[in-house]
Amino acid sequence: MILFENVTKTYPRTTRPALDDVSLEIPRGEFAFVVGTSGSGKSTMMQLVMKEQDATRGRILVAGRELDRLPERKVPALRREIGCVFQDFRLLPNKTVFQNVAYALQVLGSSRARIRQTVPETLELVGLAGMEKRLPHQLSGGEQQRVAIARAFVNRPPVLLADEPTGNLDPDTSLGIVQLLDRINRTGTTVVMATHDTVTVNAMRKRVVRLDRGVLVSDMEAGDYTTGSIPRIRLDDEPAAAPRPMAAEAPDVADGYDDADPTAYGESDLDDDPDALPPIGRDADEPRPRGGIFRRHKAVQTSDR
Numbered sequence: 001m002i003l004f005e006n007v008t009k010t011y012p013r014t015t016r017p018a019l020d021d022v023s024l025e026i027p028r029g030e031f032a033f034v035v036g037t038s039g040s041g042k043s044t045m046m047q048l049v050m051k052e053q054d055a056t057r058g059r060i061l062v063a064g065r066e067l068d069r070l071p072e073r074k075v076p077a078l079r080r081e082i083g084c085v086f087q088d089f090r091l092l093p094n095k096t097v098f099q100n101v102a103y104a105l106q107v108l109g110s111s112r113a114r115i116r117q118t119v120p121e122t123l124e125l126v127g128l129a130g131m132e133k134r135l136p137h138q139l140s141g142g143e144q145q146r147v148a149i150a151r152a153f154v155n156r157p158p159v160l161l162a163d164e165p166t167g168n169l170d171p172d173t174s175l176g177i178v179q180l181l182d183r184i185n186r187t188g189t190t191v192v193m194a195t196h197d198t199v200t201v202n203a204m205r206k207r208v209v210r211l212d213r214g215v216l217v218s219d220m221e222a223g224d225y226t227t228g229s230i231p232r233i234r235l236d237d238e239p240a241a242a243p244r245p246m247a248a249e250a251p252d253v254a255d256g257y258d259d260a261d262p263t264a265y266g267e268s269d270l271d272d273d274p275d276a277l278p279p280i281g282r283d284a285d286e287p288r289p290r291g292g293i294f295r296r297h298k299a300v301q302t303s304d305r
């Protein structure tokens with residue numbers, strides 16, 4: 001799903017690479033934390049996956065696309081397959097919860113019926129049923145982040161990137177947000193979360209990739225947020241899991257939101273239509289399919305960084 005091969009990123013007018021010869025595979029359906037101190041390269045890694053930045057050297061594959069060969073006109077299609085969540089929520093302040101989430105489908109050209117079905121379904125998934133008509137300032141930070149997650153997930157992207165999504169939240173709220181990302185992961189979406197949040201990383205026991213000054217210094221399945229020496233692992237050659245269908249193809253559209261009427265897509269004026277998205281898959285309480293993902297890793301050496 002996401003593959004970095006010897007990726008180096010050096011920003012213009014800097015001497016030290018932000019990412020230095022990083023090789024990493026995040027298989028389809030995995031949940032991975034990317035941890036490291038400020039400036040270690042976490043956001044750079046996310047931006048490379050989104051093709052908001054280009055690698056200086058190395059090869060990056062995302063959802064079957066080789067990014068250094070991806071023409072500019074195909075970047076919007078790549079980004080439709082990647083939901084993004086940020087520390088600062090980035091909600092549209094004058095739009096309701098429903099409208100914020102609906103916009104993500106609107107820019108993809110979804111029908112009103114599809115929006116009417118999928119938005120409430122997604123708001124229910126993130127725990128915001130009944131809050132559709134509120135504005136962002138009428139929500140807590142944790143609720144605002146849930147709206148942002150609903151917006152990122154409403155078109156069921158195969159990949160969800162979360163860059164410090166709990167950075168503005170208290171510990172209990174943070175744990176709820178990460179548990180929500182875990183629930184989304186259990187529907188089959190690959191989740192990558194960059195974070196400083198020791199408590200939530202340690203609570204989740206997921207894969208933990210650690211960067212130190214741009215270098216990938218450790219990679220642990222069911223890991224914790226540690227600053228000491230920890231086992232470093234690499235992937236073996238086991239075949240990848242069966243492919244998961246991509247998000248429905250839609251016409252290329254500009255990134256971000258358009259400036260259409262903010263009152264559009266009130267629930268009353270949406271018609272029934274058979275092209276609704278499929279229902280959300282497995283529930284959080286159901287067991288996670290094994291599929292060999294974690295078996296694809298093995299410890300090979302100990303990092304001394």
Ligand SMILES: Nc1ncnc2c1ncn2[C@@H]1O[C@H](COP(=O)(O)OP(=O)(O)OP(=O)(O)O)[C@@H](O)[C@H]1O
Nearest residue numbers: 011012014018036037038039040041042043044045
């Ligand atoms: N646009 C840019 N131009 C030049 N240098 C940059 C740019 N973006 C990031 N850097 C540098 O690259 C390095 C990695 O930054 P990055 O933002 O990826 O780290 P991070 O781990 O996400 O940090 P934080 O946790 O503080 O967000 C830092 O030294 C930073 O100063």
